[in-house]
Amino acid sequence: MGVHVVMNQKGGVGKSTLAMNLAAVKADVLTDPAGERGVSPVLAVSIDPQGSAVWWADRVADLPFRIAQAHDDVGMLGRLRHLPGIDHVIVDTPGWIGDTPGATDNGGTGYALDAVLGSADLVIVPIVPEPLAFDPTARTITKVIEPLGIPYVVVINDWDPRDGRSDLEQTQAFVRSRGWPLARTVVRHYKVHARAAAEGRVVTEYGSSRVALQAREDVQRLCLELEVGAK
Numbered sequence: 001m002g003v004h005v006v007m008n009q010k011g012g013v014g015k016s017t018l019a020m021n022l023a024a025v026k027a028d029v030l031t032d033p034a035g036e037r038g039v040s041p042v043l044a045v046s047i048d049p050q051g052s053a054v055w056w057a058d059r060v061a062d063l064p065f066r067i068a069q070a071h072d073d074v075g076m077l078g079r080l081r082h083l084p085g086i087d088h089v090i091v092d093t094p095g096w097i098g099d100t101p102g103a104t105d106n107g108g109t110g111y112a113l114d115a116v117l118g119s120a121d122l123v124i125v126p127i128v129p130e131p132l133a134f135d136p137t138a139r140t141i142t143k144v145i146e147p148l149g150i151p152y153v154v155v156i157n158d159w160d161p162r163d164g165r166s167d168l169e170q171t172q173a174f175v176r177s178r179g180w181p182l183a184r185t186v187v188r189h190y191k192v193h194a195r196a197a198a199e200g201r202v203v204t205e206y207g208s209s210r211v212a213l214q215a216r217e218d219v220q221r222l223c224l225e226l227e228v229g230a231k
């Protein structure tokens with residue numbers, strides 16, 4: 001049983017991409033093929049009122065996990081550890097402006113976030129290897145996650161090896177200088193990820209080209225790293 005929350009107040013760092021694809025690789029190994037069709041013990045929950053994860057999921061013909069849009073269902077969000085038939089929950093969250101998501105200009109997002117953070121075993125904080133992502137990531141960790149004492153891990157996403165290692169190494173150095181836990185797995189930039197939502201695919205359905213396999217390998221490695229390290 002585990003509730004993992006993907007969170008960073010900065011938009012565009014890959015929260016929805018990682019939430020959907022981590023759910024897909026978990027479901028790939030955990031769903032009983034002999035079980036009732038479509039019934040997976042893995043649930044992805046979106047509390048982003050703009051619902052990009054659900055928009056994506058709606059386009060996938062044979063979604064391998066369950067999905068719920070629940071930004072306004074605080075009752076359900078408070079029971080994420082106790083949902084019948086569900087062993088693994090991964091929550092996709094919206095970004096926000098300001099120090100904390102409870103501020104009035106964030107449209108009530110704070111209530112939903114409080115509810116999921118109350119059930120979280122681990123917060124996954126994606127960061128992209130660009131200095132612009134550093135400050136919002138720092139605020140997310142120091143103002144929201146650390147005060148609650150929830151275990152968390154920063155994951156570098158969307159690194160393009162063709163750009164060389166300097167942005168990556170600068171980002172790794174920044175995270176380590178702050179003393180934050182950093183996943184060893186780096187999720188590389190692949191166009192297949194960027195196209196997946198519009199094409200109605202999750203990472204387990206990318207096919208078997210070399211690029212597709214590399215894109216899948218990153219998410220599988222990340223999932224393995226998080227599951228063996230997290231309790």
Ligand SMILES: Nc1ncnc2c1ncn2[C@@H]1O[C@H](COP(=O)(O)OP(=O)(O)O)[C@@H](O)[C@H]1O
Nearest residue numbers: 011012013014015016017158188189190193194
């Ligand atoms: N590893 C990656 N490779 C290529 N494109 C990516 C990757 N991660 C995210 N993207 C793309 O970047 C954009 C922002 O990602 P998204 O998951 O929507 O971020 P967030 O949910 O944090 O706002 C999307 O178009 C997504 O497809």
Ligand SMILES: [Mg+2]
Nearest residue numbers: 015016048052
């Ligand atoms: Mg998103």
